[in-house]
Amino acid sequence: MARIRLHEISFTYEGASKPALLPISLDINDGEAFSLLGASGAGKTTLLNLLSGILRPTKGRVFFDDVDVTELPGRDRHLAQVFQFPVLYQSMNVAQNLSFPLKTRDASMSHADIHERVITIARELEIESILNRSANAISLFEKQLVAIGRALVRPDVSLVLLDEPLTAVEPSIKWRLRQTLKRVQEELGVTMIYVTHDQTEALTFAERVSVLADGQILQTGTPQAVYRNPAHQFVGHFLGSPGMNFLPLDAFPRSLRRTFSMDGDPDVIGFRPESAQLTAPSPELLVGKVDSQRILGTAQGRVVSIYGLRCGKEQVFVRSPASFAFGDEVGIALNHSVGFREALRVGGDGPE
């Protein structure tokens, strides 16, 4: 296990006009479940390749446990990677696949020790029953489990990189694999970096998450903090479905404007669809006209919907158990809001 420290690393692909990664500093704790979240092209894969040693940073250093590994090839960094589709050695059976990383480097490990370690990992992942099967003769789900097992099998593994590991797995068993991953991570205490564009995967897996866009880390924090108090409008927009609502300050009534302005002088106010309530319209409230409704389901016997509301030129979405008709004028009372100035969060709103 190791603590990972990225110090001001940046990367520009050869011949590219702009850098793929702007200088990034990041600390990942020993045994932490960490997630890198971002749309495709945000620089996730570049960052991953810098960690696994496929790429060398243009500038900056990479430390594993205070050891500078910037120049070390991947094989000497004691890390493992799980890929988008299961990567197995086809000519071997499951047990041979699992023991392979133990046999390549550590000649001192005895046969019995290797066997024991393979059994331990197989038991952890609940794949003992398929140990003697050919790697070609198992399901996609089992293949990915074996690939994860191979990543975890070395006792000295310092870091496990997961590159969208659920992409190839069918939706119905995604949650099972995610559950297994989370449990194994907690039980073995391995440092894991989970790269994904899927917010559900990132937010449910990680203790902390970094949101990337355009080669930059926009925010790093616990899933709750990143979700509730996005540091950048993009983060608010990217997380949640639908994402955060943004309205210019002058869309609000004067009394509210004054309250907002006291906290850091924002030009845009953001709020989550679930952190507002729909009530009767009043001059003290933001007012909108209902123009769409999507039923989410029922909660405590009441139908919960997402209403689309028109506030002047803008549209906002609010979750509500009340029922309204199209064209109704409603008041929108905010429970929690975040102020932004030039896309960045301003004002204090609790701890991150």
Next chain:
Amino acid sequence: MAAMAQNKTKDNRAWLGVLPVMLIVAFSGVIPLMTVVNYSVQDILDFNTRFFVGFEWYRETLTDPRFIDAFLRQLGFSAAVLAIEIPLGILIARGMPTQGLRASLLLVLLATPLLIPWNVVGTIWQIYARSDIGLLGVTLNQLGFSFNYTAEPLHAWLTLLAMDIWHWTSLVALLAFAGLTSVPAACYQAAELDGASKWQVFRHVELPRLKGVLVIAVLLRLMDSFMIYTEPFVLTGGGPGNTTTFLSQYLATMAVGQFDLGPAAAFSVIYFLFILLFSWLFYTSVMRSEEDS
């Protein structure tokens, strides 16, 4: 039941649809082959005089020392060709760049020998290896090796092998190259992180994914080298002595030179069955090992 019977009558018309194909196959494949089988059980003296001799010609062929010698030479030649061309082809494929102008140029260069007609290849080497005027032959002699493929059986063999390697290794290399380009980058990356050695990467990452194309490469080279005719005919004419007379050439001498139609037909059938047998043995053994693993 009545409906079914009606359907059946209708279905029979489909036979008319496949009739042209059956006729073409019979005309071009089945009947000529059966003619050979027919010849192989008869002693043909002239157009009107023939006797049924049963398996006599087969017995004679299989006990003919010249046939056995040619057969063993053929086996040796095919084995040597496979033993050199397959590993060499893989080696070349692994060393090739995968993209860019250099890759395209190399592919064209590799494909060139495959486009040259067999008899031209034979002629090229016939001249190239001559010890009096050929570039290779003269160079070797200048370097102090007394090289003469028209007199020395060993030299004739080496020249033949070199020619076949020159002509056909490209095929194996191209097939292996196609196989290698289909190996996903993630597989190499995983092996690197697992600490696999170069040999282990080849053995466990590349070879399993090359298996399909290599089976085809081995089958093609096995069949082709087993039937080789034109090139040795042009290069050595089977000599010196009979040392490079392979099965096809012996067969041609029999059928066309001496007009022994019966024995030549039996020979052909045996020849055909051997190629079929080897290919089948190879293919099933490979496929069986796949199931076992």
